Amino acid sequence: MLVVSNNPLVQSHLIREPQHTVAYAPVSFRDLLILVRDKVHQGHVLLTHPLSGSVKPNETLYKSIGMTQQPQAGLCVDSLLLIEEAILAHDRFPPRTREVTPQMDADFQLVDWTLLQSALLSDFARTRGASAGA
Amino acid sequence: MQKIRIVHYINQFFAQIGGEEMAHVPPQWREGPVGPGLALAAAFGQTAEIVGTVICGDSYFNEHTSEALPEILDMIKAAGADLLIAGPAFNAGRYGVACGTVAKAAQDELGIKAITGMYVENPGADMFAQDVYIISTRNSAAGMRDAVKKLAPLAQKLVSGEPIGASSEEGYLPRGIRVNLFEKDRGAKRAVEMLVRKLRGQDFTTEYPMPDFDRVAPQPAVKNISRAKVALVTSGGIVPFGNPDRIESSNASRYGRYDLENIMDLTEGKWATAHGGYDPSYANRDADRVLPVDVMREMEIEGKIGSLFRYTYSTVGNGTAVKSSKAFADEFVKELIKENVQAVILTST
């Protein structure tokens, strides 16, 4: 899986797992969505929902999104609709300024990582199955 | 407590001047309530007074809006009104549009409260529900009593500044603004009731209407694009330098039709964008970035497309109403069909 993420915790975990590639970018939540949108246009297909988790886009700073490692030939329209809807949904939440304590920051990273972890498990089951069948 | 001063707007029919044959009458003022105003006055009781009634023929209003509206507003202003009530218009289309226009203008230009009433399918409801409180009425004047019953309490709340409840509580048409309310039955019970009605084929009202789905199914692929005549159409605002048709930079009310004959490339100083919704410098430097005439010409020469259609149609898609865009397309598509254009490339920004 190609994981596009602004979460340092995700990067530190996945660096040891060669089957995944992390495109780590220390950018805002919204810029990360834009980055993913650009990759969709380049042919990568979304594997996880960009609005995973119940922590709202204006609450957490972190987001990790799974995509196919390799771009496919054409644009995946479903992926494009999903990421565009996610950007629209993000923009409906007014920006918040508040103090984020180091503990909160760490917890936001942790929750984002567990959301991604659930997807990694599903991905493992799927890709392992696919390679066994091949 | 001071009585609320109400001005009531009605058409020639409800003023008992006459039917369609009298729809041409210009605005006129009458002291006190007229026609349905009497029922309204009764509903308000001692809390309000209808100080006067503005009457205008539906044809006159719709055909001479620019003259009729200021005249009507002057009458409302002169009467020192706190509140304008227009209609209710029920299912009368032109009357509905007039009621919505007058109510919105009273709100926006005079800064007074305004309210009207219409049947949900009245075209005026679609046009003004987001701007003005419109009481939901039946489709004929037989619903007058019911309409007045809902109109008076909501009007009082508007004037006093009390919080306005949800559309289903107050009886107005949904405005696209979601308002919370506590229902009599819990959500689960309402869901079961809705399911039973749906199963039986009975009427039910969804509590959250899905956003409008105005998706267009794609046409089948062009069979032989190397023979096809292809047109360029844009909402990116590309126009000949100077914007000869004065297309507005936002909320466009018109589009332009421009001749591309012998034009191989849209060059700086000859073409530019009228669009006010993005940084125009790149488009002004090279308008092909928005309307790719240069590439189309190359493809024409290489034989990848049959030909580029001689004219391009351009408007500004910046906050422009979907209705306007549809109206533009309805017009120019006729020419595209007549000229045997087989494909259109629609560029946006």
Added chain:
Amino acid sequence: MRLELGFIPIHDVQFADTSRVEDGVLYVNAEDIKALVLKDEHISSVEVELARPGESVRITPVKDVVEPRVKVDGPGGMFPGTVSRVKTVGQGRTHVLKGAAVVTTGKIVGFQEGIIDMSGAGAQYTPFSKTQNVVLILRPQDGLSAHEHEVAVRLAGLKAAMYLGELARELVPETIETYETLPLLEGLKQHGDLPRVGYVQMLQSQGLLHDTYVYGVDAKKILPTILYPTEVMDGAIISGNCVSACDKNPTYVHQNNPIVHELYARHGKDFNFCAMIITNENVYLADKVRSSDWTAKLCEFLGLEGVIVSEEGFGNPDTDLMMNSRKISEKGIKAVLLTDEYAGRDGSSQSLADAHVSADAVVSAGNANQVITLPGMDRVIGSEAYVGIIAGGWDKNKMEDGTIMVEIQAITGATSEVGFGYLSAR
């Protein structure tokens, strides 16, 4: 499958030397509960507090709410697969301390939320302002991971509810309600002339503090499956989630699933309530496709003509909701959806992150972004330190007079998407 629920009404809760129920009063020996909870080595300390309707009390951050129940007859025990052995439940008799609840509070992550106000403007938004609450304030051992911490708090609430439920074992219920769902073919014989109806419940299943358990199985690992609706009344489904507290189902709401109860209320009269289907809301898109395929397939297989689909959460689950709506409708089955809305503080934004034309019958549980001012309370159980940073709260939202402003998404159960509450929006 047939289950009798025997209700023992509780109208007050008091501390006492012996835990017992007398004349509708639940007497609680706090030391017994502490000893029980502290058997778990992951918990370092626990305090027990009581909160009654009308009191000037705020409980926050709320993790879960559980109803004390006990299985007095029939196979299995309460919460099978977690604190009771795995055994299919949902038949026989279960006693309920109606009006009592165990509330767990404990900070697991630093932005945690969930407010229950026992009085004031916030009280009408949470159903747990009306229950006699036994509140556990739980602290973990140092160095415990967030996952282990979540498990420990989850189990503590279930165990305490089991302990209190046990007090009802020998009591004579004031009222007894019977709920019965027959095996499909028998049900068809009995109600052959009535339309066949089902309930599709979507369960949170995304990760830490976003999980749900079915007979002890993490719901993200299930394929959609069929339950007798009475199974949930015996704790077949329990909550492991509390992020964005307004629209998450605490265990109490699973035990009392209002859609199940409202469907039973008209079962055999207006329709034949055949079965309950549970599905999940995973992060991985291929899982969504599979689960919605299976959900629609099970609806078809059961020959259902109509279903109610309830969502849990916002954003990611909106996609599951619309996939379910589309695929169920494509089978020619009529669906009613239950959701809440995030329409912005002024109510003008589009409420859901996804939409589909098939969703033409939707019940709304209200706009979770609505701002509400909560009065200061005499007593805070848990910690108010997080109120400013929880979802729906914002910095400087605590005024000098002690009032706080939050969006109702911070209030436990405010916009219940199984329709437990009365809130709606238009």
